Every structure is written in C-alpha cells, then in structure tokens.
Amino acid sequence: MVYPEVNTQSGVPIYQQVKNSYHRLAALGLIEPHEQLPSVRQLAMELGINPNTVQKAYRELEQEGLIYAVPGRGNFLSDSQRELDVEYEEIRRSFRSAIHIAWTAGIERTKLHELLDDCIDEPHLSDKDE
Amino acid sequence: MVNNQVVERKDSERPNPSTATTTQSSDEQEVVIVADSLSKHFGATKALDKVNCKIGGASIFGLIGSNGAGKSTFLRLAAGVYKPTEGTILYRGQVIYDNPNAKKEIIFVADQPYFYFENLKKMSALYRSLYETWDQELYHELLQIFPIKEDQRLDLLSKGLHRQAALILAIASKPRLLLMDEAFDGLDPVMRQNLKRILARQVADDGMTTLIASQNLRELEDFCDHVGLLHDGGLLFVEELDKLRLGLVKAQVAFRGDITEKQLKSMGLEILRFHARGSLVEILSRNTELELRTILNQLSPLLLDVLPLTLEEVFIYELSRKAYIVSELLA
Numbered sequence: 001m002v003y004p005e006v007n008t009q010s011g012v013p014i015y016q017q018v019k020n021s022y023h024r025l026a027a028l029g030l031i032e033p034h035e036q037l038p039s040v041r042q043l044a045m046e047l048g049i050n051p052n053t054v055q056k057a058y059r060e061l062e063q064e065g066l067i068y069a070v071p072g073r074g075n076f077l078s079d080s081q082r083e084l085d086v087e088y089e090e091i092r093r094s095f096r097s098a099i100h101i102a103w104t105a106g107i108e109r110t111k112l113h114e115l116l117d118d119c120i121d122e123p124h125l126s127d128k129d130e
Numbered sequence: 131m132v133n134n135q136v137v138e139r140k141d142s143e144r145p146n147p148s149t150a151t152t153t154q155s156s157d158e159q160e161v162v163i164v165a166d167s168l169s170k171h172f173g174a175t176k177a178l179d180k181v182n183c184k185i186g187g188a189s190i191f192g193l194i195g196s197n198g199a200g201k202s203t204f205l206r207l208a209a210g211v212y213k214p215t216e217g218t219i220l221y222r223g224q225v226i227y228d229n230p231n232a233k234k235e236i237i238f239v240a241d242q243p244y245f246y247f248e249n250l251k252k253m254s255a256l257y258r259s260l261y262e263t264w265d266q267e268l269y270h271e272l273l274q275i276f277p278i279k280e281d282q283r284l285d286l287l288s289k290g291l292h293r294q295a296a297l298i299l300a301i302a303s304k305p306r307l308l309l310m311d312e313a314f315d316g317l318d319p320v321m322r323q324n325l326k327r328i329l330a331r332q333v334a335d336d337g338m339t340t341l342i343a344s345q346n347l348r349e350l351e352d353f354c355d356h357v358g359l360l361h362d363g364g365l366l367f368v369e370e371l372d373k374l375r376l377g378l379v380k381a382q383v384a385f386r387g388d389i390t391e392k393q394l395k396s397m398g399l400e401i402l403r404f405h406a407r408g409s410l411v412e413i414l415s416r417n418t419e420l421e422l423r424t425i426l427n428q429l430s431p432l433l434l435d436v437l438p439l440t441l442e443e444v445f446i447y448e449l450s451r452k453a454y455i456v457s458e459l460l461a
Contacts, residue, residue, distance in 0.1 A: 008352035011438030013372045041334035048326035050190050051334040052355040056372070093427060093434075100432050104386075 001038050002030050006047050014049055018057035026066060026077055033079030037067060160187040160222075162307060162339045163208060167217035170203050177203040179363040180217065185356070188337040190329070192350035192371075195360035201343035202241065204360065205309045208341065209238035221307065234261065237305040241312045242289070243296035251280045253299055261303040268328075269302035275324045290316045301328060308332075310342045314349045326353055351441045359445070367448065374444045378402075379422050380414045384433040397425050402447055414443070 004021030006014055025031045037043075040058065044051040058075055061067045067075050102112050163185040170178040178200040185191050195201045206212045207219050210226035210233045218225065221232045247253050250273075258264045273280060276294045278287070284295055297313060308329075314322060332338040344350050350357065351371065358368040383389075389411065391404040399422065403414040410433075415422060419436055426434055 011440050013375060014352065015372060041331065044330035044334055045327045048323045048330060050353055050355050051330055052188065052190065053372075093423065097431060097434050100430065104432060
C-alpha cells in the first residue's frame with residue numbers, strides 16, 4: 001500500500017499535504033484506479049498524525065472526485081480523470097514569472113528548457129517547502 | 131517511517147475496517163466537555179475566570195497558554211480534582227466533581243505526577259483494579275516505547291521520566307477522556323512520534339477525546355485539530371487549527387519598479403504587514419491565495435512565491451487584533 005508523504009515541519013496544513021500527496025501519487029500512476037487507500041486508522045498511525053486530519057483529507061478528496069468511499073470497505077481511487085485546469089493555470093503562472101526573471105537576466109530559451117529538465121529530475125519534488 | 135515499535139494490533143479482530151470513520155462521524159456531533167462561565171478562584175486569585183467552551187468527541191484539543199494562564203486549573207476542573215468556584219463544567223452532560231461515574235472514564239496526567247507505590251509493577255496492578263478498560267497488552271507495548279523498567283524505582287526518576295511513567299499508566303487504562311499537562315514537552319523525537327501513533331490509534335479505535343496543555347504552540351500544532359488559547363485565566367479563542375490559517379496569506383514578491391503598500395491596498399489587498407528589502411517585498415495579507423495571486427499578477431511581478439504561514443504568525447495576528455501581548459507564549 002502506498003502512503004502519502006507528510007512533513008510536519010513545513011508549515012503547510014497536514015490535511016493539505018495528505019491531499020496534495022494523493023493527487024501526486026495518482027498523477028504519477030503510483031496508485032491505480034480502484035486501488036484501496038490505507039484506512040484512516042492505518043494512515044494516522046503510520047504517519048503519527050491526527051485521525052481527524054486524515055478524515056478531513058479523505059472527505060475533501062472524495063468531494064473532489066479523486067477517491068470514492070465504499071461503506072464498510074474503505075476508500076478507493078477513482079478512475080475518472082480529474083479536471084486539471086486550475087493546476088495548469090497555476091503552473092503557467094509560475095513559468096511566466098520564471099521566464100520573466102530569465103529575460104531580465106538575458107538567459108536563453110534552450111538554457112531555460114535545460115533548467116526545467118534539471119528541476120524535474122531533482123530528487124525532492126515536494127510542495128512548497130523548498 | 132523508521133521506527134516501527136508501534137505495531138498494528140488486533141486488526142483482524144476489528145469488526146469493520148471503517149470503524150474509525152463511523153465512530154468519528156457520529157462522535158463529531160457529540161460534545162464531551164462543556165464549560166459554562168467556569169471560574170476557579172484561589173483566595174483573591176482568579177486562576178480561571180468565566181471560561182466558556184465546548185470540546186467535541188474524538189477531538190485532539192490543544193490548550194495553549196503561558197505559565198499561570200490557567201491551563202492546569204482547567205485540566206484539574208475537567209478531571210474533577212477541583213470543584214468550580216462558579217459556573218459549571220460537564221462531561222457528557224454530567225457534573226465531574228465528586229462523580230465516580232464520570233471520573234472512571236477520565237484520566238489526568240499531571241505535569242508533576244504523584245505515585246502511591248514505588249514502581250510501575252505495583253502501580254499497574256492498582257490501575258488494573260481501578261479501571262475495567264485497562265489493557266495489559268497495550269501496557270507492555272508502552273513499556274517498550276518508554277525507557278522505564280517495570281521494577282525501576284519511580285521516586286528516583288527524573289521529572290521527565292516521571293511524567294512518562296504516568297503517561298504509560300494513563301494510556302493503558304484506555305480512558306474516554308485523556309487530559310495531559312505538558313505531556314509532549316521534553317520527549318525526544320522518536321518517543322514523541324511513537325506516542326502520537328498510539329494516541330492516533332486510540333482516537334481512531336475508541337473515539338478517545340484528548341486534551342493536551344502546553345506552553346509551546348509548536349509542541350501541538352502538528353497533532354491537534356482544535357486549539358484554545360488561555361491568557362490570564364480567560365479563554366481568548368477556540369478554533370479549528372486548519373481554519374486559523376484560512377484567509378491569511380504570506381508571499382514574497384519582486385517587482386521591476388518600486389511598489390508601495392498604498393498602491394497594493396488600493397488594488398484590493400488587505401495588507402497586515404508589508405516589509406520591503408530592496409526590490410524584494412514580503413506581504414502578509416488577509417486574502418485568499420487566489421485573490422493575492424490575481425491582484426499581484428496584474429503588476430507582472432518578477433517573482434511571486436506564496437510562503438507557508440506558521441501558526442505563530444497566525445496567533446500574533448489573531449491576538450494583535452485583540453491587543454494582547456503574546457511574545458511570552460512564543461518564546
């Protein structure tokens with residue numbers, strides 16, 4: 001079973017980190033559609049976090065359609081592709097501000113592509129804690 | 131997770147894997163502690179003055195306050211050790227003081243616990259006879275986690291270990307309401323993580339309600355779902371932890387030219403703090419992240435990073451609105 005990653009020092013609310021992590025795991029294909037997620041109890045114990053926090057993350061993920069709950073059996077990953085418009089827009093904005101910096105510094109297009117590839121290959125591709 | 135001393139137990143015996151879910155959703159409505167105009171005076175000292183609050187079932191509630199704020203007094207009232215001077219405090223609708231029915235479900239771990247017997251072996255036998263919910267298997271699991279031997283003399287232990295011995299006894303008794311005074315303070319990271327796992331299991335399995343008092347917000351912010359802030363005997367606010375951060379956002383921005391605070395305010399940002407170092411500006415504002423990004427992007431910033439907000443910052447701004455001095459709490 002795949003567990004999400006949580007960093008209690010990052011300052012990002014833990015339920016948010018659990019949610020982000022599941023979105024990432026699903027996007028990367030590390031969890032398959034209809035695969036079961038750890039129970040609230042398992043996850044809370046494994047990570048040493050508040051079960052109410054896990055509960056809240058699961059409830060919101062269900063509302064967002066990333067997971068579905070089967071009463072008495074647990075939570076599973078949905079197979080419907082989520083709309084990623086919000087994320088695309090967010091990424092575009094970040095790219096734009098990076099491009100802006102690059103232009104100001106006279107960095108060329110090919111170097112920018114290189115930098116992007118470097119970033120993708122960095123080992124710690126986590127939320128906002130860099 | 132590196133340390134796996136807290137093993138999954140009895141999962142096969144659990145009737146239904148979603149127990150946690152069901153217990154919790156039904157418990158969410160249930161209120162375990164209700165304080166109504168609760169006051170405790172010692173002579174002329176008002177240790178606690180007209181406190182109102184509700185604590186929900188299965189909640190992990192953090193009570194923050196400096197020395198003398200009234201945390202321990204509140205816990206002792208909730209444990210039925212003290213009788214309120216005025217007002218009431220109820221546990222599941224019942225008065226707690228002098229009520230054995232309520233008290234058998236509540237355990238209080240004081241910051242300086244007192245033991246009747248000289249070692250855990252004898253103390254555990256006492257607790258086993260007092261609490262029918264006592265879990266011997268859990269007790270042995272806890273002995274593995276904390277560095278205390280069953281036959282070690284308790285009166286020779288350090289203050290920190292004293293508290294840990296009391297925690298072992300309290301947790302193994304499986305109370306429905308666990309009250310802890312400064313329980314996390316002074317634990318090393320591994321013990322802390324193990325303690326959190328055990329508490330998490332008890333919240334998930336039994337819907338245990340937990341009330342933890344601490345002077346240090348950082349000890350609690352990664353584990354509580356609600357926090358209450360006590361100051362000078364009064365409860366300043368109670369809030370869901372995640373809600374505290376909502377509607378408050380911190381960002382680092384850089385613009386090509388100079389941008390003033392006034393300019394940003396006129397564009398709709400509700401700025402609480404504006405700090406410029408050269409062309410780099412740090413902004414704290416009472417907006418959502420989306421609002422902030424939308425507004426700042428109109429100015430084509432060279433850099434726009436939204437930064438995580440610490441709870442300390444949130445507290446400072448919540449309290450500055452009420453004009454209290456909080457620096458002592460955040461030391």
